[in-house]
Amino acid sequence: MEHAPPPAEELALLDRELAELDARRAQLLTRRAWLLAALRPPTAAASPGWNPSAWGAPPAGRPGAPAQPWGYVPPKPSAPRGAQNVLLTLGGLLLAVAAIAFTLVSWGSMGIGGRSAVLAAATLGALAAPAVLLRRKLGATAEALGALALVLTLLDAYAVHAVADPDVGGLAFTAVASAVLAAVWAVYGLALRPLRLPLPAAVVLAQWPLLLWAWAAGAPVLVIGWALLATAVLDGVIVLRGTGLGVRVTAGVGGAVTGFFALLVGLGESVTASGPLGASAPGVLLLAAAGAALAGAWRASEGFARLGGVVAGLTVVAAVGGVPASAAPEGWRVLPYLLCGIALASAVRSRLPRNATHGVLVASGVVAAGSLLWALPPVAAVLLGPVTRLSEVWAGAPGGFRAAVGSTLPWPELAAAPPVLALVAGALGAAHRWWPAVARTAAPLFAPRTAAPDAPDAVGTAGAPGASAAPGAGPYGAWGWGVPGGARPAPVRRLSGASVRGAAGAVTLVLAWGALLLAGAVLDAPYPVAVAGETVLVAGLLVPAVTGFAGDGSGRGASAAVPVTALVAAVCGAVSLGLLSLASEAVSYAVFGALTVLFAGAAVRVRAQVPRAVFAVTAGVGGIVLTGFAGRSLGLAPHEGAPLLLLVPAVSVLLGARLRQHPVALPVELTGAAGALVAVGLAVADAPFLALVLALSGVLAAGAAVRPERRPVAGYLAAALFVLATWVRLAASDVSFPEAYALPVSVPALVVGFLRRRRDPEASSWTAYGPGLGATLLPSLAVAWTDPEWHRPLLLGVAALVITLLGARYRLQALLVLGGAVLALDGLHELAPYVVQVAGALPRWVPPALAGLLLLVVGATYEQRLRDARRLKGTLGRMR
Structure with missing residues (x-):
């Protein structure tokens, strides 16, 4: 059966295929441009185009040099200019220092004519010298003198204010001086285009006139905001229409700073306004800033257009939402901003540029996220x-x-x-x-762009909603054709x-x-x-x-x-x-x-396994809590109400038997086991109740062990719980001779285990003899550790030795492990007083020295010890 996708998905597929074709074409154009650049001669004497005769020929003057592909002969390296730049920089710096010292220190020792003549001559000379030097192709020297001229013009402005017109306020004079100097340096930079410093210096000087004028006039904060915004707009115009990377970067940084402070002024005035009328004036400032940002986004590149859209969107929200927010109660001011942010989503139907619309939508999301x-x-x-x-x-x-x-x-x-x-x-x-x-x-907003033939780097890679990247799709095509080195680009996941x-x-x-x-x-x-x-x-x-x-x-x-x-x-x-x-x-x-x-x-x-398990576990936890409530309602102490908590584990065992191999059975039974563990924790404070809870838990584990799939775990757990319940019960009854109670149980258990081994020689020794041995050896060992007499430790050690030898003789793992462990612990108990006595008699440095020596020996024979451990593990594993 052939699947026909919906129109939206088919449109997305077509857009993705077209984007891949455009990306492939753009990559080929980029490769072609690189080849043309590689084939251009390094000097005017070299012939253009590809020189077949130069294929594999070494460059002239370099015998034995490796062949250069495509007939390209690299130019000879020019002499280093580091020393020249250092000398010029130091010379210009010294001249600037001398000029500053002359202006600030020696200014008063000369008459007005001499002062004017010296300063004017120095400034005019510094301004005229770069033109002469540029004609002689001494560009670095011209740059140094141009920097000196910039310093001299600043000193001229200071001198004029200090001597000629000292009554004018400093801020007002600085505003006028910065405007005049910005105009002078702009004209100077346009006249001497090879110089790199004048035009960026003019841009820097142009940042101050409006701001300083408003400040000097004592204008309100909003007027200062308008001055900052006008300066930012001027910077934006320079960024879009200016020439030279330095000029555009300087204007961009200045515009970002002044625009940020203008927005900060408008936002602060809007937020602190006392009513809608007071919020309208800063709102107009913010709307003007938004219009300027959108105007810049029409002509900016992709990234800056999106940034302009974000700034415009956020500014519109602050301007429009600030008016009703100023009249809203304290707890409701965020609501108008959110409504404006949601309304920004309608920009998807507007005629804004696509990248600017992306930015506006991002602004809408930012407002919603901030509200959340x-x-x-x-x-x-x-x-x-x-x-x-x-x-x-x-x-x-x-x-x-x-x-x-x-x-x-x-x-x-x-x-x-x-x-x-x-x-x-x-x-x-x-x-x-x-x-x-x-x-x-x-879909039209997120559709891929079509690259112009002469703009191979303007390929859009964003897919339409619902489109996912094809395997291997990337900016170099679906199969990675033309990737340098033949590597296949990583696929872009969408x-x-x-x-x-x-x-x-x-x-x-x-x-x-x-x-x-x-x-x-x-x-x-x-x-x-x-x-x-x-x-x-x-x-x-x-x-x-x-x-x-x-x-x-x-x-x-x-x-x-x-x-x-x-x-x-x-x-x-x-x-x-x-x-x-x-x-x-x-x-x-x-x-x-x-x-x-x-x-x-x-x-x-529900039918899904994981959700069903989560629901079942949550229901089980609720049941456990209800049984705990029942004990509290009956006025029972925590240890007295602990047996009630075993109702849920009992139900979980029954449900497990009903569900059998169902995936939900295990989580249900584990929930019941958790309830039993909580019951044990509540009963710890009272030994008789703890023994009762352990015994009941053992009964439940034995019930679960009836099922073959639970027998390997539940069987051992039941035996351990029964033995532990017995020990706790004996300890609670102050029994000092647990053997009198354990041996009547151990002997029949060992007989039953022996008969089972005769019928089934493959049965595990732990199943046959483990419960019987543990019921006697472990309680006796616990009492022997606190027994000051020597009879019980001796008898226990002899019994453990016999059991260990029987386990080694008949290759029974349970007898060997249990007997050996009890024998070792019993011997350690007997040696402990002497070890303590010897340790007290030894100097304090001896135990660390012995420990270090032991570590060295073990480290030196680590591989052998590891092989011995593996051999012992294998031997024990082969036992029954």
């Missing part, structure tokens, strides 16, 4: 706030939601947080719901439309949940209403989680973003709701009962 950063902290406070009240479990229902979460946030100032979350969620939800229409609308749509839906779900959750805290809903509302929210989150995974049960792909997010949010919401309900006993039972039922029902309905 403001609104999300109170959501976190609502979710995590109940943790602070864990010490007040069942202390009584609080009066309202805010008291229940225990947060001290200024809630009246956060009144706009729920609407902010709801607005962003609504915008993303609309994009998720009507995604095909959104993709068709934005997000597919389904991924973007799924992300939008997932974020919509989280924001809508946060908005509803935060609304209860902002409104300070009564405690029962808040708990009921959060329960409904958890149930609502379970709906997309169950329906999203109930289709094919796979839960894979971009379409799983919404159900996965709903699953995570439902679990987080259930944890927060459970903590919130601990303030009241009745509410705790109701909430955890409802959560257990909801998650158990979700586990039954």
